[in-house]
Amino acid sequence: MDEYKRKSKLGDVESGLKLISDGMYIAFGGHVFFNKPSYFVREMVKKGFKDLTISGSPYASYEFDLPIGAGMVKKVIAGNCGFEYLGFAPNFRKAATTGSVEVVIGDEATIVGGYMATAEGIPYHPIVSIKGSDVAKYTTLAVEYTGPFGDRLYAAKALQPDVVILHAPQGDEYGNIRYYNSIFFERIMAKIGKKVIITVDELISNKKVRSQPEKTMIPGFLVSMVIHVPYGAHPCLSTGLYGHDEEHLKDYIERGRASLSGANPQPFAEYLQKYCYEPKDIYDYIDRVGGMKRMEELKRKWIDG
């Protein structure tokens, strides 16, 4: 019954980058430093896009800080941007403190509320949970209003990214995506992008996907392009496959921190050079961050628990 020939949605990084242009609104998936489309972000840095607006999961880290550090970002819509227990996000902090990038004050309610509006086909989504906070006072993502039944509410304006970029452990060539673990905000983000690009560590067969449809977390029809990038989340983790590379992230933060004052941009510039500009492909990058030996160590975290 299904012996029809479908068009593959498999692309490469080069074709994915063609969906992006300067000035666009790009949103990244993942959460904290889980399931971040890190390799794709580095390739965006290599390409040198300008004036991007970025948002994503309410909990951003590497995928925000790196393009900010590379000077690609005009505006950031962030709930939290930091490396959690590893420390603050150096480029985000610098840009936000100096005002070199417009940081829109938001939180889960104002950002996810904006995504919900788009997903649910309405111009704004009512939210209530920011009352009393200074987020309510200073955010430009929502306005206070009185609803038709007299309730005091906030209207979180619809947010629709031009391109949503996610990373997942597995997917097939038609864009059907599986996760081994929690999906955070991935499903709603896949629903709201004008285009949706997903990098996957492992490419699996559609036959396998179809045999257990309940495992598909994002159905292919929502996805514009799937790109096979093993270890595509590194130095972040990919749930179910490999842990985050603490040493690499600490080095990243340290380099950013050293450049924070502006006195010595060298360490961060070196990071960009070594990990973004120079690598020819993901395998070249993996060699630079410790090769398969390191990748095997990161895999142990999942195996050992």
Add this chain to the structure above:
Amino acid sequence: MDEYKRKSKLGDVESGLKLISDGMYIAFGGHVFFNKPSYFVREMVKKGFKDLTISGSPYASYEFDLPIGAGMVKKVIAGNCGFEYLGFAPNFRKAATTGSVEVVIGDEATIVGGYMATAEGIPYHPIVSIKGSDVAKYTTLAVEYTGPFGDRLYAAKALQPDVVILHAPQGDEYGNIRYYNSIFFERIMAKIGKKVIITVDELISNKKVRSQPEKTMIPGFLVSMVIHVPYGAHPCLSTGLYGHDEEHLKDYIERGRASLSGANPQPFAEYLQKYCYEPKDIYDYIDRVGGMKRMEELKRKWIDG
């Protein structure tokens, strides 16, 4: 690490019925004639509740028609109520045509919109998709209004049932629920009831549940009580376990239809007697509808596809 003793949420039908009282707003899960909590509904009929308001999935059938026929319902909030390709819902049609029950005109947007409002913690949910229809003109579930950005919208008022009653193929004693197949509107319904009762065909161990958390469709903390009722959806189907009993449903519809004119209420009264009032328990009921032989036949539908 999890060697703590939790309180079981396992109940029996008798204890489940104690959560219900006359005049309450009750919502039933399922879709068309899939995953309906049929046995629990028949036990409600036996108990003889009065003046209920009922809603549920936008696509209702047996679980609406039977309590309406038994005179238990004051108000129905329905998108569609019918037996799909098997024919119309006789008691619903009679009550709606004669006005003996208040039938609130609604559809998916006005009803599910109302559920979303409750789930999302807001007094109403904006919807747009009823414009131009007579549903918009006559529904009491939503009002037209102008949003803070000048958009013309409809506000679907929050709907919060006193008790939500669902049926599922599997669950554990802590209320963690699995489905083999689609969950229709079950997840949002489990989120909005002040109390949530779920009947399950099969009781499984918490150990099994915990070994594959991604299979749990409704987490136990949303559930007030789990009741083990094998074939609890009959004559409706339980996805993954047994098909719907077409012959029984046709007989049900035929009896209702015969009583429709009011000239001869006998056939439907007999149905109530034989299948609702008299059965001592689910096993007695199963004997009356063909016993294990019939149940095995209904299981074949899943095995044969």
Add this chain to the structure above:
Amino acid sequence: MDSNLRYTWPEQMVVVLARDLRDEDVVIVGGARHDIPFAAAMLAKRLYAPDMTLLTTGQFANPKLTALHFSGHTSVVYSDEADAMFDGYEVFELSEREGALSCFFYHGLQIDKFGNCNNHIIGDIKHPTLRGPGMVNVSMSVQTQRTYLFPIRHNKRTFVERVDFISAVGHIDGWDSRKRAGINTEGPRLCASPLGVFDFHPESKMMRVKSVHESSSLKEIVDNTGFELIIPDEVPTTIPPSDDEFHLLRTEIDPSGVLRGEAGRL
């Protein structure tokens, strides 16, 4: 109605609908008598639109058809193969978004000359002579890019001058009235009945005869329609199922014969 043809009128309706579906479509089926749109979608995926996405209401994305059934829902409920599950809540979300779904299919108790559809009330709203089952998804008639009507009875009780209640929004009062109601989607595009195929006049949005099924005649159509149809000077015969279409329907999509048999279904 001539019943000496090798194919049945439901099969004719199926191929008419199938031919209008497109690769980029996200098609949704599900509901009573959705055997017809379901078979149309399956046929289109095989012959005309392999990349089309098929959603079954509240169930699956691109399920394998297990056995065609009078119901769209039960046609796939036993399926154990699909790209993904996609629940009712998610379908509803999509159906609220302008143009996110490409097409949906309606039949109903009444259809009028502007393609409005009634499934709620026959007679007066306060004192109806008949209460229909109601309508799950008004949204799909408003926000879905285009709709198809597939009445399974073509008579004056179904094809009425004006529906008593607009359950699924068609071209409302014709002309630009749909736009004026704030609706930007195309609305009813085709109506495939047991007797013929109809489209809507580009300006007045009144129903127009597009073709007459081989089994029927223009006279039979006019005699069984409760309003004045636009009849062009030349009305072609509906292209009957091709050999490919016929073969696929009989051997793969509907081997058990839901779309044939039961002569009394009309």
Add this chain to the structure above:
Amino acid sequence: MDSNLRYTWPEQMVVVLARDLRDEDVVIVGGARHDIPFAAAMLAKRLYAPDMTLLTTGQFANPKLTALHFSGHTSVVYSDEADAMFDGYEVFELSEREGALSCFFYHGLQIDKFGNCNNHIIGDIKHPTLRGPGMVNVSMSVQTQRTYLFPIRHNKRTFVERVDFISAVGHIDGWDSRKRAGINTEGPRLCASPLGVFDFHPESKMMRVKSVHESSSLKEIVDNTGFELIIPDEVPTTIPPSDDEFHLLRTEIDPSGVLRGEAGRL
């Protein structure tokens, strides 16, 4: 601060929080330094509130703890055992509903005498001297039944007269100001710091010393707090970890010693 005790200050904070959790609670943890509330929740499930539901932000319902980590998220990300997955979107939904979640835990760059918490901006909003990471979930401070503060530094830079920016809503300006802002939930209930435990005066909602940790003194607390605390006539010593609590923490919840070691963490 006396460090010759058998337990550490994070362990003291853990048991203070654990003892306040209840069977009917739906507790949510996740975020930097959520090792402390995480361990508190696990301890409470073992000793005080076995029926409590533990959600980890955007991950699981009642996960098995794999290894305690400085981060609530990574403490369970490697877990393969739980009652259910519960994604970020669903947690957010719950967090919007008044009282649907029972408690959440905040630390932050600044905490003031009314229990407001700042994680956004130090200095002027237009020209900040420091930009913090921001706040994921303001919602949990507004709609969650009660919140707990667990500052991991007790000094005058953290405990300030007035936060520069309200990221997590406490008792705002005290008295009935929280209610007047339209908030019906309890708000900050306890603050457990490395030096002591604090609650809020029932009327003024100003921070009040509840107990002083065995390792500290009232003087140390006052000297390190940037606002005037309410000090009752009698201030007891915080009940140190019991044998049961201590044993469970060391052997089951945190065998690898995240809550001890690293003396320099304060």
